[in-house]
């Protein structure tokens with residue numbers, strides 16, 4: 121969602137660039153803090169995948185629509201809430217964190233946003249939420265993000281089955297980054313990903329792009345379809361993460377990672393902006409993040425006062 125610091129007259133490309141840049145720099149900052157020993161626990165960054173979070177979530181109505189995310193949730197959270205302060209305090213275990221500093225990087229809950237690190241666990245919860253919202257007649261679309269590796273969890277298919285059989289307003293977004301931790305999905309996935317949803321009579325669209333505006337257009341159409349037909353929809357987004365699975369665990373071929381950098385979503389959208397505008401967006405974002413880091417570092421450790 122647009123930051124209060126972003127001027128109203130910003131183009132869509134500028135707004136999307138600002139949102140993706142914030143996610144990118146937020147997560148790079150987290151990795152730097154881990155290396156400096158300022159953070160403990162774990163974290164999974166979506167560096168390289170930001171266009172999915174920003175493009176899809178910008179097509180939702182934050183007041184009524186609901187988002188469920190997974191272990192790799194920072195980008196989804198920031199795109200939905202524009203709350204780097206709450207997230208940083210949360211990851212650092214500080215008072216003022218989204219969940220009081222108790223949930224950490226993977227377990228976030230704020231308003232209509234929920235995430236959980238147990239692979240696949242959030243899909244039945246999202247399906248139940250979609251049922252509840254349909255019964256309430258709220259018109260809300262429930263969106264659930266999952267990775268290609270999570271397609272190995274049987275519950276995903278139970279949910280696809282019920283979402284289709286019961287006509288639930290559920291958008292399933294599969295972010296296919298071709299890996300589950302260190303395992304290439306080609307070793308574990310038979311058939312095609314879209315055909316898995318199609319087998320349950322779920323309308324499906326498959327995109328191989330890191331252009332945030334293309335993803336946004338597809339998401340707008342998918343969400344309009346879910347809202348109007350009150351039927352599930354599955355969006356399969358091919359993507360790539362430049363960062364390790366978590367902090368340092370990466371066994372992928374370096375040449376493969378480098379080749380993918382030409383499709384960096386920040387490069388693609390940044391190239392659409394006049395340089396001065398792009399640099400100004402970056403400057404504002406850096407200043408904001410610097411403030412947030414200082415704020416979080418000065419905040420009380422959660423529970424310390426008790």
Ligand SMILES: Cc1ncc(C[n+]2csc(CCOP(=O)(O)OP(=O)(O)O)c2C)c(N)n1
Pocket residue numbers: 191192237238239240266267268269270271297299300301365
């Ligand atoms: C039930 C369960 N098993 C194992 C894990 C450990 N784990 C965390 S992420 C992950 C791989 C997930 O792959 P994918 O769904 O493709 O998402 P990606 O990490 O690529 O975004 C694994 C095995 C877990 N969180 N939950």
Ligand SMILES: [Mg+2]
Pocket residue numbers: 267268269295296297298299300301
């Ligand atoms: Mg994956």
